[in-house]
Amino acid sequence: MDFLNAIVALLNFVVIPATAYGAQLALGALGVTLIYGILRFSNFAHGDTMAFGAMSTILFTWLLQSWGVSFGPLPTALLALPFGIAACAALVLFTDWGVYKFYREQRAKPVILVIVSMGVMFMLNGLVRFIIGTDDQRFADGERFIIRARDFKEMTGLREGLAFKTTQGLTIVVAILCVVALFWFLNRTRTGKSMRAYSDNEDLALLSGINPERVVMVTWIIVAALATIAGTLYGLDKSFKPFTYFQLLLPIFAAAIVGGLGSPLGAIAGAFIVAFSEVTITYAWKKVATYILPDALDPSGLLQLLGTEYKFAVSFVILVIVLLFRPTGLFRGKSV
Amino acid sequence: MREFGLFALVALLIVGTGAFQSWNLALTIVNMGLISAIMAIGVNLQWGFAGLFNVGVMGFVGLGGLAAVLVSMPAVPEAWSAGGVQMFLALLIGLATIVAAVFVTRRMPKGRLKALAMMAVLIGGFLIYKSVFGPARDAIESVNPAATGYLGGAGLPIVIAWPVGGVLAAAAAWVIGKTALGLRSDYLAIATLGIAEILIAFLKNEDWLARGVKNVNGLPRPVPYEIDLQNDPIFVERASGLGLEVVEASGLYVKLSYGFMFAAVLIVILVLAQLALKSPWGRMMRAIRDNEVAARAMxxxxxxxxLQIFILGSAVCGIAGAMMTTLDGQLTPASYQPLRFTFLVWVMVIVGGSGNNLGAVLGGFLIWFLWVQVEPLGVFLMQTITAGLADGSALKDHLLDSAVHMRLFTMGLVLLLVLRFAPRGLIPEK
Structure with missing residues (x-):
């Protein structure tokens, strides 16, 4: 019985939150890695693109809510998502036309594009704060839990409860759908294949008649969709605050680099590695340990390796270890 | 000529602020401008001379601030007797663990035994460290937590903290550079971004060291306090002789004294940086920047x-950080934001002209001026735009409230415009 309790506690406090967080990171890291593969620079503005997408979705959610539209047990934000994606896509296409295109035509060095993306980051950050303010925004509605801790205890008779939030379930399901759709697109459709060709060898792709502007445009639209979905899911799961999206930049980049920049599969693997390490290292294991260990060995401390404040350190250490031992990442990404 | 004109323009902007707003505000801008210029020189050393993409400026600035606390605040004897020695022991154990791990990596033959030894050293060291560190920390933090709860500092004059801040930042930069400098440019960027966040998280959470988010207030000053000046009959007499109000005069006097001290530091660093740039060493740096392969072949x-220039540039940022904390008179770790302390300094360097020290100084002053003045300008602009709307309408209130966020937007716009139309900055490298 104690063993079951330990497993339930582990699921409740580690596995489920880490999976949901990993799914959110994976969607973000896919966006970063796609931009790196096609446009060949690290996009520092990605966190703020996520914030912008999430913000547009929130605004549309409020509009729908004011009309009395709801999505039954699911959050209304899901209905608003397509509109949010459209707004975000319009924005990134506009920035590409107004900012990045010029440097692409000049064939500027990647590091110049990184600095340019810093400028875009500033502007987007200002824009988001300007439109929605810096406060916390809650926009989740519908049923809050799939499984409640109390119901679970009554159902199973265990001492530990298991809570499974709707937003967590939704995050995982939506992320799986997105990843399946993305891989189907990249591997099965003509446009997707041309994107991969362009990413592998730009000159060869140009010679075989691929239109680079079209590839870039499709990439930006996909990135906008991924960023909006990731941002909205993160906002639903935690809460929306413009500043947190900027801070997500570090784990997202860590995920993309650990997996190998430019490799979509790597981005997903990297995201889960980062998410699970962050949660397991900052989790206080006392509860699980008291169930498993005999009473004599009861731990006196919290058994927490690092305070939650240091979660950045975890993504960072993984990043450094991988870079030292396998500089192109786990899945052999690009190295420029 | 161009340099002269641009600097004259910045001087005019600041004098204009003094004439139309207040001289106190103008001097505040000058003082922070001086500090910003030093930070910009630090980043320019790394990026302009050597092409190193360091976006961890915030971390080094924060370490400088830590130095100000550790040097100037009086020591807390109760805390030292409660856990000071044990804390040092814990830190020594931590250091010994790292040294042992490095030794294992270097000396042991490859194989399973090495991996096992490595694991044993790291895990064992961490557990011992944790068991010594935890009680020491709790003992120190429980000594009068409302007022102190930390070890305190050395009680020395705060000016000594400036070079000490540089040394602290240099030491951190050495560790970072050893691990991260071999990486290519954008990996280095992400790595430094992460390090800066970790350093600030360290400042925020290690209460035993510098009180964390409880802040250290009332750092000793290198200049007199306003209130003492106002009670000093000689000063009052002089102020009235100049036709100034005493309160305003004391504020101006304090700010001017800071300004002269900062200007002296800026001039020393600027001259050294210029000499370095013109020396054979500087030419070698730029050769490496322009063609690494060729330089290696030579x-x-x-x-x-x-590594050398990474340490130098970071040390300069650390000095600036210690100066800034001195000016503020307090260390508030929660106020360190990457947009303000890392990316804004980058805007200064790029706008001023990367590779040119004078450009960095100009960028420091100009961008800091904009950073301060965009806020009132934004509010003014919004008031003009919304003048036609009815008072109390939701849109008008929202626009007026949000005007303060125009700042970040404007900085991004300035950066993009400069990159597009003057990619080498206002004062290009010669």
Whole structure:
């Protein structure tokens, strides 16, 4: 019985939150890695693109809510998502036309594009704060839990409860759908294949008649969709605050680099590695340990390796270890 | 000529602020402008001279601030007797663990035994460290937590903290550079971004060291306090002789004294940086920046040169950080934001002209001026735009409230415009 309790506690406090967080990171890291593969620079503005997408979705959610539209047990934000994606896509296409295109035509060095993306980051950050303010925004509605801790205890008779939030379930399901759709697109459709060709060898792709502007445009639209979905899911799961999206930049980049920049599969693997390490290292294991260990060995401390404040350190250490031992990442990404 | 004109323009902007707003505000801008210029020189050393993409400026600035606390605040004897020695022991154990791990990596033959030894050293060391560190920390933090709860500092004059801040930042930069400098440019960027966040998280959470988010207030000053000046009959007499109000005069006097001290530091660093740029060493740096492969082929040790300039530039940022905390009179770790302390300094360097020290100084002043003045300008602009709307309408209130966020937007716009139309900055490299 104690063993079951330990497993339930582990699921409740580690596995489920880490999976949901990993799914959110994976969607973000896919966006970063796609931009790196096609446009060949690290996009520092990605966190703020996520914030912008999430913000547009929130605004549309409020509009729908004011009309009395709801999505039954699911959050209304899901209905608003397509509109949010459209707004975000319009924005990134506009920035590409107004900012990045010029440097692409000049064939500027990647590091110049990184600095340019810093400028875009500033502007987007200002824009988001300007439109929605810096406060916390809650926009989740519908049923809050799939499984409640109390119901679970009554159902199973265990001492530990298991809570499974709707937003967590939704995050995982939506992320799986997105990843399946993305891989189907990249591997099965003509446009997707041309994107991969362009990413592998730009000159060869140009010679075989691929239109680079079209590839870039499709990439930006996909990135906008991924960023909006990731941002909205993160906002639903935690809460929306413009500043947190900027801070997500570090784990997202860590995920993309650990997996190998430019490799979509790597981005997903990297995201889960980062998410699970962050949660397991900052989790206080006392509860699980008291169930498993005999009473004599009861731990006196919290058994927490690092305070939650240091979660950045975890993504960072993984990043450094991988870079030292396998500089192109786990899945052999690009190295420029 | 161009340099002269641009600097005259910045001077005019600041004098204008003094004439139309207040001289106190103008001097505040000058003082922070001086500090910003030093930070910009630090980043320019790394980026302009050597092409190193360091976006961890915030971390080094924060370490400088830590130095100000550790040097100037009086020691807390109760805390030292409660856990000071044990804390040092814990830190020594931590250090010994790292040294042992490095030793294992270097000396042991490859194989399973090495991996096992490595694991044993790291895990064992961490557990011992944790068991010594935890009680020491709790003992120190429980000594009068409302007022102190930390070890305190050395009680020395705060000016000594400026070079100490540089040394602290340099030490951190050495560790970072050893691990991260071999990486290519954007990996280095992400790595430094992460390090800066970790350093600030360290400042926020290690209460035993510098009180964390409880802040250290009332750092001793290198200049007199306003209130003492106002009670000093000689000062009052002089102020009235100049036709100034005493309160305003005391504020101006304090700010001017800071300004002269900062200007002296800026001039020393600027002269040194210029000499370095013109020296054979500077030429070698730029050769490495422009063509790393060719420089390596000529027998230059690229990695250790990079390490050298990374440490130098970070040290300059650390000095500026200590100066800034001195000016503020307090260390507030929660106020360190990457947009303000890392990316804004980058805007200064790029706008001023990367590779040119004078450009960095100009960028420091100009961008800091904009950063301060965009806020009232934004509010004014919004008031003009919304003048036609009815008072109390939701849109008008929202626009007026949000006007303060125009700041970040404007900085991004300035950066993009400069990159597009003057990619080499206002004062390009010669």
């Amino acid at each position: 027998g230059k040790d690229v990695t250790s040169r990079h």
